[in-house]
Amino acid sequence: MSVVKIDKVSRFYKNGLLTVTAVDQLSMELHKGDFSVIAGPSGSGKTTLLNLIGGLDKPSEGQVFIDGEPTQNKSEHQLSDLRREKIGFIFQAYNLLPVLTVYENIQLILQIQGIAEKLHKDKIFAILAELDLQDLHARMPAELSGGQQQRVAVARALINEPKLILADEPTANLDSESANKLMDLMQRLNNEKEVTFLFSSHDQMVIDKAKKVIRIRDGKLC
Ligand SMILES: Nc1ncnc2c1ncn2[C@@H]1O[C@H](COP(=O)(O)OP(=O)(O)OP(=O)(O)O)[C@@H](O)[C@H]1O
Ligand SMILES: [Mg+2]
Numbered sequence: 001m002s003v004v005k006i007d008k009v010s011r012f013y014k015n016g017l018l019t020v021t022a023v024d025q026l027s028m029e030l031h032k033g034d035f036s037v038i039a040g041p042s043g044s045g046k047t048t049l050l051n052l053i054g055g056l057d058k059p060s061e062g063q064v065f066i067d068g069e070p071t072q073n074k075s076e077h078q079l080s081d082l083r084r085e086k087i088g089f090i091f092q093a094y095n096l097l098p099v100l101t102v103y104e105n106i107q108l109i110l111q112i113q114g115i116a117e118k119l120h121k122d123k124i125f126a127i128l129a130e131l132d133l134q135d136l137h138a139r140m141p142a143e144l145s146g147g148q149q150q151r152v153a154v155a156r157a158l159i160n161e162p163k164l165i166l167a168d169e170p171t172a173n174l175d176s177e178s179a180n181k182l183m184d185l186m187q188r189l190n191n192e193k194e195v196t197f198l199f200s201s202h203d204q205m206v207i208d209k210a211k212k213v214i215r216i217r218d219g220k221l222c
Contacts, residue, residue: 009062024219037210046200088157147178
């Protein structure tokens, strides 16, 4: 069964009299263990597509299925449960909370999930060790490099052991060495834990590492 399936999905934006078709009747499928990239020029619809797949946005037309279940008639509440249980997001701007430490940024997800407090420390240190961040647990995001912040964002996306990770231009703000390290890490998680990944990127290094490249232009496959 597919982890994600989208069927003839479109997303229109109305700007006054003008309608922009950001995603245009697009169909695609992701299977368990995929390591795929959405590649396309600026404005081609990559972010819109990731938001639709992750249930952060609803299609104007067409259907999205997660684990075979249609998301169309789900309430906001049900959609947020689905995201919390199954999907990890990594955004370009990291979205770390500046007033919380590295540890607390990750702990927040466990608190939202209602995981018993006594389990937090072991879980968090295990994921920090995996990402070579254990020495930085008490730092604030502003005291970290871009690559380190990105790794914290990855740790936060992984802490609830999602089956699907969506990452919007994960290497966009990184130097090439940090970008390479991040990709190696994601590849390892993909190989060892069969986490399904979908990235967007226009970075050729990222595109070259993907097992499958989904090319889009003007919201369509090309
Ligand atoms: N909220 C919005 N309102 C109106 N138009 C929008 C909105 N968000 C995106 N668009 C338009 O939809 C199209 C696709 O945008 P999207 O952000 O998905 O592209 P992208 O491929 O992620 O681009 P980039 O590589 O620059 O991040 C663009 O023409 C954009 O201007
Ligand atoms: Mg984008």
